[in-house]
Amino acid sequence: MPLRFEELDFQTTPMGEISLRRRYDPAAQQDVYEVRLGDEYLMSSLFTVAERELATLALARLDSPLARLDAPAGGLRVLVGGLGLGYTALAALADPRVGDVTVVEYSGPVLDWHRRELLPEAAGLATDPRCRLVQDDFFRRARAEPEVRYDAILLDIDHSPRHVLHPSHAAFYAADGLRAMSRHLADGGLFALWSDDPPDAPFEAVLGQVFAERSAHPVDFPNPITGGRSSNTVYLARGVTAR
Template identity: 65%
Template sequence: MALGFEELDFQQTPMGELFLRRRVEPTLGADVYEVKLGDEYLMSSLFTEAEEQLAHLGLAPLDGSDLAVLVGGLGLGYTAVAALSHDAVGAMTVVDALPAVIDWHERGLLPVSAQLTGDPRTRLVLDDFFALMRRDPEARYDAILLDVDHSPRHSLDPSHADLYTPDGLRRLARHLREGGVFALWSDDPPDDDFMADLGTVFASTRAHVVEFANPLTGGTSTNTVYVAHSAG
């Protein structure tokens, strides 16, 4: 266990200063890994339930084997590792726009890095997920799992916003195979307007509220996982 506080990495990026930190959480006596981009706290290993549920809920509607999965946003790696826990997943591509984040995992700096990079089904790709969705698809996937922005209404960069519109969702849907699933993590409660936009593109949609313990408050917190299933 680390003592006190340790800055594992710091890099300047086009989106701002990126920090990876490890500290001891006194309420648990355990190491906590945190990522901060500029003034925004992006993620913490204290709270991984919803990130893991993004994979479990996103893959649940799918049948069959040898599924192809695309994960948008690598982060601490918990969504990707949860996807790998499904034997039906045959190949997983994880896209992240920040070279530093991929480098953290390749250097084994995070708790799940070895599990992630040591699985032959995993491919880490440096790319802008949102730009990728605007391109003609080179490959199609059974599931696309996205965890980059705080919510459809609170994006980290203005260039992300168009994905959460009906036109942007239609472009994303081109990258899915018939009967494929799009799942999205959000820090906000379910958004009725966004649900309506999803409904214009996908055959069925649902917003799952994921509740988890919050050791900082002694209570519980919630995130939202949207799951949209295309026809097929």
């Protein structure tokens, strides 16, 4: 009989106590990997459709590698904000046009899980030659002067623009924060954001202050726990109106 529950790692961080757990879900009939921060569920391997779509929807809207002197020889350059269970980075690497993926993750334990290959579906991500895992604060980097420009920036850290993991993140989702981040995009580059909430018209309006094109894409997926369907949102934005 499968092991019903196992805590694979537990560590104390500046954001709170973070843990990685594996449990057998009888409804889904599979092992499920879950991350908790304190008493809050952050992510689950049971629901990964929208995390993958964050990459695939964004990259589908990009042409072949942009003609830049600093473009990687293999193709498109992608920045992923938030490593999590690794599904967004894996989806980006699955696109043959992608030559370089940099993943910025604040939490040392999360990076450690991948380097120790505690997550079977993401095994090999940390050693993929096209992928670089960096421990840093994505929001700090977004405010800093760009050293590199990316064809796509894919962000999945907070639950939504309104439900952030830390109060300091909130300023990013205002026009000034998004405009600072946009300096890290190459010409024609695209910003994509995952959200656990339905499309938010006021946030789309904020995107419209920075980008000429923006759209919200509900992503539906089956929920074996409820027996019904659930939905997340992926926002896409491109065409910076002003740096």
